[in-house]
Amino acid sequence: MAKGFWKSGHPPTLIMAFLYFDMSFMVWMINAAMAPFISQELNLTAPQKGLMLSIPVFAGALLRIPLGLVAEIIGRKTAALIGLAITIAAMFYGFTFVSSYYEVLFMGGLLGVAGASFAVALPLGAGWFPPQHQGLAMGIAGAGNSGTIFAGLLAPPLAMMYGWNTVYGFFAIPIIIVFILMWILAKEPPDKMESKNVGHYLKVLGEKDIWVFNLLYWVTFGGFVGFASFIPTFMADQYGVSKVSAGQFMILIGFTASAVRVIGGYFADRFGGIRALSGIYIIIMIGALAASLLPHMYLLLIFLFIMAAGMGAGNGSVFQLLPLRFPHAKALTSGIVGEFGSLGGAFIPMVMVYSMQSTGNYSMGFMIYGVTAIVALFILVTVQRKWTTSWVGKGGKALISEAPSKLNKPHYTPSS
Numbered sequence: 001m002a003k004g005f006w007k008s009g010h011p012p013t014l015i016m017a018f019l020y021f022d023m024s025f026m027v028w029m030i031n032a033a034m035a036p037f038i039s040q041e042l043n044l045t046a047p048q049k050g051l052m053l054s055i056p057v058f059a060g061a062l063l064r065i066p067l068g069l070v071a072e073i074i075g076r077k078t079a080a081l082i083g084l085a086i087t088i089a090a091m092f093y094g095f096t097f098v099s100s101y102y103e104v105l106f107m108g109g110l111l112g113v114a115g116a117s118f119a120v121a122l123p124l125g126a127g128w129f130p131p132q133h134q135g136l137a138m139g140i141a142g143a144g145n146s147g148t149i150f151a152g153l154l155a156p157p158l159a160m161m162y163g164w165n166t167v168y169g170f171f172a173i174p175i176i177i178v179f180i181l182m183w184i185l186a187k188e189p190p191d192k193m194e195s196k197n198v199g200h201y202l203k204v205l206g207e208k209d210i211w212v213f214n215l216l217y218w219v220t221f222g223g224f225v226g227f228a229s230f231i232p233t234f235m236a237d238q239y240g241v242s243k244v245s246a247g248q249f250m251i252l253i254g255f256t257a258s259a260v261r262v263i264g265g266y267f268a269d270r271f272g273g274i275r276a277l278s279g280i281y282i283i284i285m286i287g288a289l290a291a292s293l294l295p296h297m298y299l300l301l302i303f304l305f306i307m308a309a310g311m312g313a314g315n316g317s318v319f320q321l322l323p324l325r326f327p328h329a330k331a332l333t334s335g336i337v338g339e340f341g342s343l344g345g346a347f348i349p350m351v352m353v354y355s356m357q358s359t360g361n362y363s364m365g366f367m368i369y370g371v372t373a374i375v376a377l378f379i380l381v382t383v384q385r386k387w388t389t390s391w392v393g394k395g396g397k398a399l400i401s402e403a404p405s406k407l408n409k410p411h412y413t414p415s416s
Helices: 002-007 011-028 035-042 046-074 076-096 101-115 118-126 131-162 164-185 198-206 208-239 243-248 250-271 273-291 297-325 330-359 363-388
Strands: none
Touching: 002 131, 011 076, 011 101, 011 118, 011 131, 011 164, 035 046, 035 101, 035 131, 035 164, 035 208, 035 243, 046 076, 046 101, 046 118, 046 208, 046 330, 076 101, 076 118, 076 164, 118 131, 118 297, 118 330, 131 164, 131 208, 131 243, 131 250, 131 297, 198 330, 208 243, 208 250, 208 273, 208 297, 208 330, 208 363, 243 250, 250 273, 250 297, 273 297, 273 363, 297 330, 297 363, 330 363
8 A cells, every 4th residue: 555655656745845845834833832922021911812823824725715825826846946935034123133022923824825735735646646545645744743743842841941932043054954955846736727827716705615614624624723823822821830841742743743644644545534534523523621620730632632633533524535637727626725724823812812812721612612612523424425416426435537657647436
Protein backbone atom coordinates (compact mmCIF):
# COMPACT_ATOMS: atom_id res chain seq x y z
CA MET A 1 0.00 0.00 0.00
CA ALA A 2 2.70 2.51 1.06
CA LYS A 3 4.95 1.62 -1.87
CA GLY A 4 2.12 2.02 -4.35
CA PHE A 5 1.13 5.32 -2.78
CA TRP A 6 4.54 6.94 -3.11
CA LYS A 7 4.98 5.71 -6.69
CA SER A 8 1.63 7.18 -7.72
CA GLY A 9 2.70 10.80 -7.16
CA HIS A 10 5.66 13.14 -6.65
CA PRO A 11 7.06 12.61 -3.11
CA PRO A 12 9.39 15.68 -3.02
CA THR A 13 6.46 18.02 -3.66
CA LEU A 14 4.32 16.32 -1.02
CA ILE A 15 7.15 16.55 1.52
CA MET A 16 7.71 20.24 0.73
CA ALA A 17 3.96 20.90 1.04
CA PHE A 18 4.11 19.31 4.50
CA LEU A 19 7.13 21.40 5.55
CA TYR A 20 5.57 24.59 4.18
CA PHE A 21 2.39 24.00 6.16
CA ASP A 22 4.30 22.77 9.22
CA MET A 23 6.55 25.81 9.55
CA SER A 24 3.75 28.21 8.62
CA PHE A 25 1.50 26.68 11.24
CA MET A 26 4.29 27.01 13.80
CA VAL A 27 4.50 30.73 13.05
CA TRP A 28 0.71 31.10 13.04
CA MET A 29 0.56 29.80 16.63
CA ILE A 30 3.53 31.79 17.95
CA ASN A 31 1.46 34.45 19.74
CA ALA A 32 -0.72 31.77 21.33
CA ALA A 33 2.35 29.95 22.67
CA MET A 34 3.74 33.19 24.11
CA ALA A 35 0.38 34.53 25.33
CA PRO A 36 1.18 34.20 29.08
CA PHE A 37 4.40 36.20 28.57
CA ILE A 38 2.80 38.87 26.39
CA SER A 39 -0.23 39.12 28.68
CA GLN A 40 1.91 39.58 31.80
CA GLU A 41 4.26 42.15 30.28
CA LEU A 42 1.45 44.22 28.74
CA ASN A 43 -0.97 43.64 31.67
CA LEU A 44 -3.82 42.44 29.43
CA THR A 45 -7.41 41.91 30.56
CA ALA A 46 -9.36 38.72 29.73
CA PRO A 47 -11.13 40.31 26.70
CA GLN A 48 -7.79 41.65 25.44
CA LYS A 49 -6.30 38.16 25.70
CA GLY A 50 -9.21 36.72 23.72
CA LEU A 51 -8.84 39.34 20.97
CA MET A 52 -5.09 38.84 20.78
CA LEU A 53 -5.59 35.09 20.28
CA SER A 54 -8.47 35.48 17.84
CA ILE A 55 -6.92 37.96 15.39
CA PRO A 56 -4.29 35.58 13.89
CA VAL A 57 -7.02 32.99 13.46
CA PHE A 58 -9.44 35.47 11.86
CA ALA A 59 -6.72 36.83 9.57
CA GLY A 60 -5.65 33.33 8.52
CA ALA A 61 -9.26 32.48 7.76
CA LEU A 62 -10.00 35.60 5.74
CA LEU A 63 -6.84 35.24 3.65
CA ARG A 64 -7.40 31.61 2.68
CA ILE A 65 -9.89 32.25 -0.13
CA PRO A 66 -7.74 35.00 -1.73
CA LEU A 67 -4.61 32.86 -1.47
CA GLY A 68 -6.44 29.80 -2.83
CA LEU A 69 -7.71 31.88 -5.74
CA VAL A 70 -4.22 33.20 -6.43
CA ALA A 71 -2.93 29.62 -6.40
CA GLU A 72 -5.53 28.56 -8.97
CA ILE A 73 -4.48 31.40 -11.30
CA ILE A 74 -0.68 31.66 -10.96
CA GLY A 75 0.10 28.16 -9.69
CA ARG A 76 0.37 26.56 -6.28
CA LYS A 77 4.17 26.52 -6.05
CA THR A 78 4.41 30.23 -6.89
CA ALA A 79 1.70 31.06 -4.37
CA ALA A 80 3.55 29.04 -1.72
CA LEU A 81 6.77 30.98 -2.35
CA ILE A 82 4.92 34.29 -2.09
CA GLY A 83 3.31 33.22 1.20
CA LEU A 84 6.67 32.16 2.64
CA ALA A 85 8.30 35.44 1.61
CA ILE A 86 5.59 37.50 3.33
CA THR A 87 5.87 35.34 6.46
CA ILE A 88 9.63 35.94 6.61
CA ALA A 89 9.03 39.70 6.39
CA ALA A 90 6.43 39.44 9.18
CA MET A 91 8.91 37.68 11.48
CA PHE A 92 11.46 40.45 10.99
CA TYR A 93 8.76 43.03 11.74
CA GLY A 94 7.88 41.27 15.00
CA PHE A 95 11.53 40.98 15.99
CA THR A 96 12.26 44.65 15.27
CA PHE A 97 9.16 46.73 16.00
CA VAL A 98 6.46 45.03 18.12
CA SER A 99 6.32 46.27 21.72
CA SER A 100 2.73 47.42 22.50
CA TYR A 101 -0.70 45.75 22.63
CA TYR A 102 -1.87 47.32 19.38
CA GLU A 103 1.35 46.32 17.64
CA VAL A 104 0.78 42.76 18.87
CA LEU A 105 -2.69 42.88 17.30
CA PHE A 106 -1.22 44.13 14.00
CA MET A 107 1.38 41.39 14.17
CA GLY A 108 -1.47 38.92 14.61
CA GLY A 109 -2.93 40.13 11.33
CA LEU A 110 0.40 39.52 9.57
CA LEU A 111 0.53 36.01 11.05
CA GLY A 112 -2.67 35.32 9.10
CA VAL A 113 -0.57 34.91 5.94
CA ALA A 114 1.05 31.87 7.54
CA GLY A 115 -2.35 30.56 8.60
CA ALA A 116 -3.63 30.91 5.02
CA SER A 117 -0.90 28.50 3.81
CA PHE A 118 -3.42 25.69 4.27
CA ALA A 119 -5.19 26.72 1.04
CA VAL A 120 -2.02 26.11 -0.97
CA ALA A 121 -0.08 23.42 0.89
CA LEU A 122 -2.69 20.65 0.76
CA PRO A 123 -3.60 20.90 -2.93
CA LEU A 124 0.07 21.44 -3.83
CA GLY A 125 1.10 18.14 -2.28
CA ALA A 126 -2.01 16.11 -3.06
CA GLY A 127 -2.35 17.38 -6.63
CA TRP A 128 0.11 14.76 -7.81
CA PHE A 129 -1.87 11.81 -6.43
CA PRO A 130 -4.88 9.90 -7.84
CA PRO A 131 -8.37 9.83 -6.25
CA GLN A 132 -7.91 6.61 -4.30
CA HIS A 133 -4.97 8.19 -2.44
CA GLN A 134 -6.37 11.68 -1.86
CA GLY A 135 -7.16 11.10 1.80
CA LEU A 136 -3.64 9.88 2.63
CA ALA A 137 -1.93 12.58 0.53
CA MET A 138 -4.07 15.32 2.05
CA GLY A 139 -3.46 13.79 5.48
CA ILE A 140 0.32 13.87 5.08
CA ALA A 141 0.34 17.47 3.85
CA GLY A 142 -2.20 18.42 6.51
CA ALA A 143 -0.07 16.85 9.24
CA GLY A 144 1.73 20.19 9.10
CA ASN A 145 -0.67 21.00 11.93
CA SER A 146 2.23 19.61 13.96
CA GLY A 147 3.79 23.07 13.71
CA THR A 148 1.80 23.67 16.87
CA ILE A 149 4.20 21.32 18.64
CA PHE A 150 7.23 23.44 17.73
CA ALA A 151 5.44 26.63 18.75
CA GLY A 152 4.53 25.16 22.13
CA LEU A 153 7.88 23.43 22.67
CA LEU A 154 10.23 26.21 21.59
CA ALA A 155 8.53 29.59 21.96
CA PRO A 156 7.94 29.61 25.77
CA PRO A 157 11.51 28.70 26.84
CA LEU A 158 13.00 31.03 24.22
CA ALA A 159 10.72 33.81 25.43
CA MET A 160 11.84 33.12 29.01
CA MET A 161 15.54 33.30 28.09
CA TYR A 162 15.63 36.03 25.44
CA GLY A 163 12.32 37.89 25.60
CA TRP A 164 9.25 37.25 23.47
CA ASN A 165 10.23 39.70 20.69
CA THR A 166 13.41 37.76 19.98
CA VAL A 167 11.41 34.58 19.36
CA TYR A 168 10.11 36.07 16.10
CA GLY A 169 13.69 36.36 14.88
CA PHE A 170 14.49 32.76 15.81
CA PHE A 171 11.37 31.50 14.01
CA ALA A 172 12.34 33.31 10.80
CA ILE A 173 15.28 30.91 10.31
CA PRO A 174 13.35 27.70 9.48
CA ILE A 175 10.96 29.66 7.23
CA ILE A 176 13.92 30.89 5.16
CA ILE A 177 15.22 27.30 4.86
CA VAL A 178 11.83 26.00 3.70
CA PHE A 179 11.57 28.84 1.16
CA ILE A 180 14.88 27.76 -0.42
CA LEU A 181 13.95 24.05 -0.44
CA MET A 182 10.51 24.80 -1.90
CA TRP A 183 12.13 26.75 -4.74
CA ILE A 184 14.48 23.86 -5.56
CA LEU A 185 12.46 20.67 -4.95
CA ALA A 186 8.73 21.28 -5.47
CA LYS A 187 6.97 20.96 -8.84
CA GLU A 188 3.62 22.34 -9.91
CA PRO A 189 1.00 19.53 -9.92
CA PRO A 190 -0.36 18.35 -13.29
CA ASP A 191 -4.04 18.34 -12.32
CA LYS A 192 -4.75 22.00 -13.08
CA MET A 193 -7.37 22.71 -15.73
CA GLU A 194 -6.94 25.32 -18.43
CA SER A 195 -6.86 28.89 -17.14
CA LYS A 196 -10.21 30.32 -16.08
CA ASN A 197 -11.24 33.77 -14.99
CA VAL A 198 -11.97 34.70 -11.38
CA GLY A 199 -15.74 34.53 -11.90
CA HIS A 200 -15.50 30.93 -13.08
CA TYR A 201 -13.70 29.82 -9.94
CA LEU A 202 -15.96 31.76 -7.59
CA LYS A 203 -19.03 29.93 -8.93
CA VAL A 204 -18.13 27.19 -6.48
CA LEU A 205 -19.47 29.43 -3.71
CA GLY A 206 -22.95 28.81 -5.10
CA GLU A 207 -22.65 25.06 -4.57
CA LYS A 208 -24.65 23.78 -1.60
CA ASP A 209 -22.09 21.07 -0.87
CA ILE A 210 -19.29 23.56 -0.24
CA TRP A 211 -21.32 24.99 2.63
CA VAL A 212 -21.83 21.53 4.07
CA PHE A 213 -18.08 21.00 4.02
CA ASN A 214 -17.63 24.40 5.65
CA LEU A 215 -19.83 23.36 8.58
CA LEU A 216 -18.19 19.94 8.91
CA TYR A 217 -14.74 21.48 9.01
CA TRP A 218 -15.86 24.27 11.35
CA VAL A 219 -16.08 21.60 14.07
CA THR A 220 -12.93 19.56 13.37
CA PHE A 221 -10.34 22.11 12.28
CA GLY A 222 -12.00 24.95 14.16
CA GLY A 223 -11.82 22.93 17.34
CA PHE A 224 -8.19 22.07 16.72
CA VAL A 225 -7.08 25.65 16.02
CA GLY A 226 -9.23 27.14 18.74
CA PHE A 227 -8.15 24.83 21.53
CA ALA A 228 -4.51 24.72 20.41
CA SER A 229 -4.37 28.51 20.57
CA PHE A 230 -6.30 28.82 23.84
CA ILE A 231 -4.83 25.91 25.79
CA PRO A 232 -1.89 27.92 27.26
CA THR A 233 -4.26 30.60 28.61
CA PHE A 234 -6.73 27.95 29.81
CA MET A 235 -4.11 25.92 31.70
CA ALA A 236 -2.59 29.04 33.29
CA ASP A 237 -5.94 30.51 34.36
CA GLN A 238 -7.92 27.37 35.29
CA TYR A 239 -5.16 25.14 36.70
CA GLY A 240 -2.48 27.66 37.69
CA VAL A 241 0.42 26.06 35.79
CA SER A 242 3.56 28.08 35.01
CA LYS A 243 3.83 30.23 31.86
CA VAL A 244 6.39 27.89 30.22
CA SER A 245 4.40 24.74 31.05
CA ALA A 246 1.15 26.34 29.92
CA GLY A 247 2.59 27.10 26.50
CA GLN A 248 3.92 23.59 26.14
CA PHE A 249 0.49 22.05 26.72
CA MET A 250 -0.07 23.00 23.06
CA ILE A 251 2.05 19.95 22.27
CA LEU A 252 -0.70 17.59 23.45
CA ILE A 253 -3.22 19.06 21.02
CA GLY A 254 -0.75 19.60 18.19
CA PHE A 255 0.96 16.22 18.22
CA THR A 256 -2.20 14.19 18.69
CA ALA A 257 -4.26 15.95 16.02
CA SER A 258 -1.41 16.02 13.50
CA ALA A 259 -0.49 12.35 13.87
CA VAL A 260 -4.09 11.17 13.78
CA ARG A 261 -4.87 13.36 10.75
CA VAL A 262 -2.77 11.03 8.57
CA ILE A 263 -4.50 7.99 10.05
CA GLY A 264 -7.88 9.63 9.53
CA GLY A 265 -7.08 10.27 5.87
CA TYR A 266 -5.91 6.69 5.37
CA PHE A 267 -9.01 5.15 6.97
CA ALA A 268 -11.24 7.53 5.03
CA ASP A 269 -9.61 6.30 1.81
CA ARG A 270 -10.14 2.70 2.83
CA PHE A 271 -13.58 2.78 4.48
CA GLY A 272 -15.05 6.07 3.29
CA GLY A 273 -14.99 9.57 4.69
CA ILE A 274 -18.68 9.58 5.58
CA ARG A 275 -18.34 6.45 7.71
CA ALA A 276 -15.24 7.81 9.39
CA LEU A 277 -16.76 11.20 10.19
CA SER A 278 -19.91 9.68 11.65
CA GLY A 279 -17.91 8.02 14.42
CA ILE A 280 -15.50 10.93 14.79
CA TYR A 281 -18.16 13.47 15.73
CA ILE A 282 -19.39 11.15 18.48
CA ILE A 283 -15.83 10.87 19.84
CA ILE A 284 -15.40 14.66 19.82
CA MET A 285 -18.72 15.14 21.61
CA ILE A 286 -17.77 12.66 24.36
CA GLY A 287 -14.36 14.26 24.88
CA ALA A 288 -15.76 17.81 25.01
CA LEU A 289 -18.58 17.02 27.43
CA ALA A 290 -16.19 15.12 29.71
CA ALA A 291 -13.72 18.04 29.65
CA SER A 292 -16.54 20.42 30.58
CA LEU A 293 -16.57 18.80 34.03
CA LEU A 294 -13.12 20.37 34.61
CA PRO A 295 -11.80 17.28 36.42
CA HIS A 296 -8.34 16.78 37.94
CA MET A 297 -5.67 17.96 35.51
CA TYR A 298 -4.50 14.45 34.61
CA LEU A 299 -8.02 13.33 33.76
CA LEU A 300 -8.51 16.52 31.79
CA LEU A 301 -5.46 15.69 29.68
CA ILE A 302 -7.06 12.35 28.75
CA PHE A 303 -10.25 14.09 27.63
CA LEU A 304 -8.26 16.70 25.67
CA PHE A 305 -6.38 13.83 24.02
CA ILE A 306 -9.68 12.23 22.99
CA MET A 307 -10.92 15.55 21.59
CA ALA A 308 -7.67 16.19 19.70
CA ALA A 309 -7.67 12.69 18.21
CA GLY A 310 -11.22 13.20 16.96
CA MET A 311 -10.37 16.61 15.54
CA GLY A 312 -7.28 15.33 13.72
CA ALA A 313 -9.03 12.28 12.25
CA GLY A 314 -11.95 14.49 11.26
CA ASN A 315 -9.67 16.93 9.45
CA GLY A 316 -8.20 14.08 7.43
CA SER A 317 -11.62 12.61 6.64
CA VAL A 318 -13.15 15.91 5.47
CA PHE A 319 -10.24 16.40 3.09
CA GLN A 320 -10.59 12.90 1.71
CA LEU A 321 -14.07 13.86 0.52
CA LEU A 322 -13.50 17.47 -0.59
CA PRO A 323 -11.17 16.83 -3.59
CA LEU A 324 -13.48 14.06 -4.79
CA ARG A 325 -16.37 16.52 -4.92
CA PHE A 326 -14.38 19.42 -6.44
CA PRO A 327 -11.44 17.79 -8.30
CA HIS A 328 -10.62 20.77 -10.54
CA ALA A 329 -10.71 23.56 -7.95
CA LYS A 330 -8.69 22.02 -5.13
CA ALA A 331 -6.79 25.13 -4.08
CA LEU A 332 -9.85 27.37 -4.03
CA THR A 333 -12.13 24.89 -2.27
CA SER A 334 -9.36 24.11 0.22
CA GLY A 335 -9.17 27.84 0.88
CA ILE A 336 -12.92 28.22 1.30
CA VAL A 337 -13.35 25.24 3.62
CA GLY A 338 -10.15 26.10 5.44
CA GLU A 339 -11.40 29.63 5.96
CA PHE A 340 -14.58 28.50 7.67
CA GLY A 341 -12.63 25.97 9.72
CA SER A 342 -10.35 28.75 10.90
CA LEU A 343 -13.34 30.92 11.76
CA GLY A 344 -14.45 28.09 14.00
CA GLY A 345 -11.02 28.36 15.62
CA ALA A 346 -11.55 32.07 16.28
CA PHE A 347 -14.96 31.22 17.78
CA ILE A 348 -13.45 28.96 20.46
CA PRO A 349 -11.38 31.60 22.36
CA MET A 350 -14.34 33.99 22.37
CA VAL A 351 -16.69 31.33 23.74
CA MET A 352 -14.16 30.27 26.37
CA VAL A 353 -13.62 33.88 27.50
CA TYR A 354 -17.41 34.40 27.64
CA SER A 355 -17.71 31.24 29.74
CA MET A 356 -15.12 32.53 32.22
CA GLN A 357 -16.71 35.96 32.46
CA SER A 358 -20.22 34.53 32.90
CA THR A 359 -19.61 31.58 35.20
CA GLY A 360 -16.10 31.99 36.63
CA ASN A 361 -14.74 28.91 34.80
CA TYR A 362 -14.38 27.47 31.29
CA SER A 363 -16.90 24.62 31.57
CA MET A 364 -19.61 26.14 29.39
CA GLY A 365 -17.13 26.69 26.55
CA PHE A 366 -16.45 22.95 26.30
CA MET A 367 -20.19 22.19 26.46
CA ILE A 368 -20.98 24.54 23.57
CA TYR A 369 -18.26 22.92 21.47
CA GLY A 370 -19.67 19.46 22.19
CA VAL A 371 -23.07 20.61 20.92
CA THR A 372 -21.51 21.74 17.63
CA ALA A 373 -20.23 18.18 17.09
CA ILE A 374 -23.80 16.87 17.45
CA VAL A 375 -25.00 19.43 14.87
CA ALA A 376 -22.25 18.37 12.43
CA LEU A 377 -23.25 14.71 12.78
CA PHE A 378 -26.88 15.58 12.02
CA ILE A 379 -25.84 17.50 8.88
CA LEU A 380 -23.70 14.58 7.69
CA VAL A 381 -26.52 12.06 8.17
CA THR A 382 -28.85 14.39 6.23
CA VAL A 383 -26.62 14.67 3.12
CA GLN A 384 -25.06 11.23 2.93
CA ARG A 385 -27.76 9.62 0.73
CA LYS A 386 -27.49 12.36 -1.90
CA TRP A 387 -23.70 12.21 -1.89
CA THR A 388 -23.49 8.42 -2.22
CA THR A 389 -25.90 8.38 -5.15
CA SER A 390 -24.17 11.13 -7.13
CA TRP A 391 -20.40 11.70 -6.78
CA VAL A 392 -18.98 9.34 -4.14
CA GLY A 393 -19.23 5.64 -3.37
CA LYS A 394 -20.77 3.79 -0.43
CA GLY A 395 -19.65 5.22 2.88
CA GLY A 396 -17.74 7.99 1.12
CA LYS A 397 -15.16 5.94 -0.78
CA ALA A 398 -13.72 7.23 -4.06
CA LEU A 399 -15.34 6.08 -7.31
CA ILE A 400 -12.54 4.85 -9.59
CA SER A 401 -13.37 4.61 -13.28
CA GLU A 402 -9.86 3.93 -14.52
CA ALA A 403 -6.33 3.51 -13.21
CA PRO A 404 -3.91 6.41 -12.96
CA SER A 405 -1.79 7.01 -16.06
CA LYS A 406 1.91 6.31 -16.20
CA LEU A 407 2.50 10.04 -16.18
CA ASN A 408 1.04 10.23 -12.66
CA LYS A 409 -1.75 12.53 -13.85
CA PRO A 410 -4.82 11.72 -11.77
CA HIS A 411 -8.07 10.69 -13.40
CA TYR A 412 -11.23 11.83 -11.68
CA THR A 413 -14.83 10.80 -11.73
CA PRO A 414 -16.78 13.93 -12.68
CA SER A 415 -18.90 15.37 -9.87
CA SER A 416 -22.55 16.05 -10.38
